[in-house]
Amino acid sequence: MSADTTSAIGPVEGASFDVDNPAPYIEAPRKRTGRTPRATRGNFEMAAWLFMRLSGVVLVVLVLGHLLIQLFLDGGVSKIGFAFVAGRWASPFWQVWDLLMLWLAMLHGCNGLRTVINDYAERANTRLWLKGLLYTATVFTILLGTLVIFTFDPNIR
Amino acid sequence: MPAGTLYRGREGMWSWVAHRVTGVLIFFFLFVHVLDTALVRVSPEAYDEVVATYKTPIVALLEYGLVAAILFHALNGLRVIAVDFWSKGPRYQKQMLWTVVGIWVVLMAGSLYPVLGHAARELFGS
């Protein structure tokens, strides 16, 4: 190409473009087309992030209250036994307290461990198995705990 | 290891490490704790028997450690929330960490007698 060219664009692999012979149009990389799904990703991670913070605030009250009652007041751990549990679960208030604490703490802890697994398990297969184990243990623990709270029988013997 | 390439953060990084370690420990404890509590559905005797192990001096020490982990995770969790949602949070994150540590030390000192008192009486006589 000679030095007196009017184009600001240099030679491209032997082709030269001008008004009558325009360069091919290249689509913007992230442009939405008819083939793009309406939502390319959900907001799951943001919801999980928010849940960690909301459940954290509630857990401060539930967990620290639980510790205060079980380990500090009225002789601390020494008083705990079947009779003590029966006395507390006679009240729907403490049943709801424990149920809420169980669900929130397990889901909060489960999501926290999911983050930890994602951070350290580098192979996709390892992540899959660890998370499978985590979710199984979480579902099992939540169901078992819920069942125990709802079916507790003070006259079991 | 090549010199000078290992990232060693300051308060921010170490509080994150402690938050992560305590969170994982609490989760494992919670799993076991739901299992032992489930024994109330087996029989009063089975439940009272496991709870008896919770009253031994060694487990009392573990309980003190559990209180330490939960208190740190709870207080630092509130700090993390403040860093995320309070407009001045990031600027004061360091001061907030030392506040967390200060409150934690006071509460841990206050927990010594209530949590470990019965174990001390058992070990050294009342």
Ligand code: HEM
């Ligand atoms: C007592 C009140 C609690 C508060 C205020 C709290 C607060 C938080 C917050 C805000 C996070 C998110 C940290 C981040 O995104 O960087 C978090 C993470 C976590 N929490 Fe809690 N939490 C509490 C109780 C618990 C309990 C009971 C468990 C266990 C069952 C737990 C286990 C975890 C785990 C495993 C993580 C993930 C740590 C990480 O990703 O590094 N937390 N907590």
